[in-house]
Amino acid sequence: MKSFVKQIISSVPPRLFRRLKRFNYEKNVLPKEFVIHMNRLKKGDLVIDVGANIGLVSESLALRGATVISLEPNSEAFLKLKEV
Numbered sequence: 001m002k003s004f005v006k007q008i009i010s011s012v013p014p015r016l017f018r019r020l021k022r023f024n025y026e027k028n029v030l031p032k033e034f035v036i037h038m039n040r041l042k043k044g045d046l047v048i049d050v051g052a053n054i055g056l057v058s059e060s061l062a063l064r065g066a067t068v069i070s071l072e073p074n075s076e077a078f079l080k081l082k083e084v
Helices: 002-011 014-028 032-039 056-063 075-083
Strands: 046-050 067-071
Touching: 014 056, 046 056, 056 067
Parallel strands: 046 067
Antiparallel strands: none
């Protein structure tokens, strides 16, 4: 079963996989109240994401038009954050 799931995941284009991951994160992980506030953002709003990890929240904020400043002290997570 695990190999079947890995095969399906590996066949999904990276951009689509990232989009699905972000969608799942917003729907099932982030608090609903936070998502409501995120959806109120307008182009040009400034948001500072402290402890941005790999950037899922930063990416979601930026896609809503906000200017995002992301801070991440963990060097491994920061390298993945820079890819976003």
